[in-house]
Amino acid sequence: MLELSSTTLVGKGLHREVHVHPDDESKCVKVVVLRGEEETRREQAYYRFLQQRNIDWLSLPRFYGNEDTNMGPGAVFDLIRDEDGQVSKTLEFYLDNLASTPALVEPISQSLIRLKQDLLEQNIITMTLKPKNMVLQQKNDGLRCLIIDNIGNSDIIPISSYIRFFGKKKIERKWEKFRVLLSKKHPDSSVIAKAI
Ligand SMILES: Nc1ncnc2c1ncn2[C@@H]1O[C@H](COP(=O)(O)OP(=O)(O)OP(=O)(O)O)[C@@H](O)[C@H]1O
Ligand SMILES: [Mg+2]
Incomplete structure (x- = not known):
């Protein structure tokens, strides 16, 4: 045990x-x-x-x-860790500190764009997307955003898990809500919300 x-x-x-x-x-x-x-x-x-x-x-x-x-x-x-061995921090942490790290706006936006691409390509369905449930992994080749909580499908008939067309619609809806949440809860991240 x-x-x-x-x-x-x-x-x-x-x-x-x-x-x-x-x-x-x-x-x-x-x-x-x-x-x-x-x-x-x-x-x-x-x-x-x-x-x-x-x-x-x-x-x-x-x-x-x-x-x-x-x-x-x-x-x-x-356990997601950065290149230096530290446990990766949440997207929420980075957004809360964005005012003092403006250079991260662009790499964070890029990591989120890649995350969305990957969700669409692999038809990965999430529940509500929240910055506290994502981590940004700092590697030598750049930042990567991973979802560490709240994935899956709570629909009674989870057709979006099986048919890509419906999966894409669902992922895009969840992403749109995530963008709205970013601009509401993290005003500093409005540039990111526009870019993704
Ligand atoms: N795989 C992981 N790698 C690195 N850190 C992680 C990982 N999983 C969780 N964490 C850290 O632990 C915290 C809590 O984990 P998690 O979100 O799974 O808990 P929870 O209680 O289900 O969250 P919620 O409040 O959203 O219900 C995360 O915000 C993150 O900081
Ligand atoms: Mg969580």
């Missing part, structure tokens, strides 16, 4: 704690701490669907299944 504690903690959302995997620092373990079982079930079902389709995991961390922990069942994913 994996032993998680305050020393392994790397992130926390409303529902889950994220810990470095005690045996493999390239992976993280996510445990539910507050009413997140249904989201976890949907996420894992969707991950299995993507695994069967053999996507290339450019924009999503890989999922490695569940392991028991002292905090209950833990879901194991790639």
